[in-house]
Amino acid sequence: MSIGPSITRIAAAIGDPVRAEMLAALMGGRALTATELANCAGITKQTGSSHLRKLLDAGLITVRSQGRHRYFGIANEDVAHLLEQMIGVADKTARLRTGPKEPALRKARVCYDHLAGEIAVDIYDRLLRNELICFVGESLTLTAEGARWMARFGIDVERLRSQRRALCRACLDWSERRNHLAGALGAAFLERLLERGWVRRERNSRLITIRPAGEIGLKRVLGSPR
Amino acid sequence: MSIGPSITRIAAAIGDPVRAEMLAALMGGRALTATELANCAGITKQTGSSHLRKLLDAGLITVRSQGRHRYFGIANEDVAHLLEQMIGVADKTARLRTGPKEPALRKARVCYDHLAGEIAVDIYDRLLRNELICFVGESLTLTAEGARWMARFGIDVERLRSQRRALCRACLDWSERRNHLAGALGAAFLERLLERGWVRRERNSRLITIRPAGEIGLKRVLGSPR
């Protein structure tokens, strides 16, 4: 009758150092192969394979077989969000003893498939202030003006709407404790920033760096932050 | 450099059947003693004591000593929210193999210190529709009319405002996948519902049942749902 066992399944799956490391690597948004994941966790591929099976059983990741490779990735947005929340709680309770670390990650990072961190919160604020997105009741929606804006920015909004996935979602940022943009639009927005060369993702990491062109460009299309 | 270890700390602390059961019991919102928690997890108090220390070390729970008793409770709203999210993910991945369980919990339950479930989402919608709460930018706020309404309902809003805790917060309901009211106001609202005898909490459970007076009363003060 109790809900204890159900959360044990999930938490125990995450709560192993090796598996946590694998999930952290996958939070970078890139699909990785079994060997890559084993390497970045510092174990042999046999052991890695067993861990990956556990993560699959728990429903936390998915696989896509491609030739002789198997690409693993975070299962869905809910799992990604759960992991972000967990980092938030961990960070908050650890701060007391260790002190803040990784300020660069606070500035900008990938959260599964969209942008997170200080920059992401700033962008979200400006989208809201310019009435390109707004709350209708409790759900975040793209305004008509917002749709035109996104089209000018190079995003095919109609294609996104046809996906089963929600177009806009507000996602609580653990480092900023404020919302940023998620959902299909959030993912497309990040993709476009990368294509334009406004931001760059670091190799094998969740870290995102903003390039000068991005600083200038964002200011031009969205106005100054604050 | 990686964030793996930090989430391991948290997830491993939750990912033990006994500790998960304890946390689930504490999600009922009541502070419980070490022996009570040991009993509801089905272990001896020595073992329980060790588990409780681990949960304390992880920062997931807090203690308050009172005479020869020690009362344990969920550390804060973030932890409660994390656990709810985890239930949501667990539920979603398990549904495929087990099927939905506990429909009563979906109807109404306690989420740490405020109301959750179908009823809570309904109430939230009606508060929003009547413009008693609204989004200002991204943060949920109580309107002037809402403050008067709450006062009539028997809630001392000024006292709540003076707390360090946020007055209104939107909390994503795992069973409904829509928002409900959290924060100091959410807690006070539930308290008032209990005082009025509109709802009742089941002993040793997160379950909340709506009494006839509550059905009628809520309809009178907030209008019909939908």
Add this chain to the structure above:
DNA sequence: CTAACGGTTCGAGCCGGATCGAACCGTCGA
């Protein structure tokens, strides 16, 4: 003061699961 009770600490036992070597399967390239 003493007994009862709530809670923690210590120590020993035990079990689950993480780990890796070795063998095996399937795909790709030559």
Add this chain to the structure above:
DNA sequence: TCGACGGTTCGATCCGGCTCGAACCGTTAG
């Protein structure tokens, strides 16, 4: 066709941590 490579399975080993009995400390009640 054969060898190289990515990945999984099996089996043996080993270690961490969960568990409880026993002893101990502090508080409360009589």
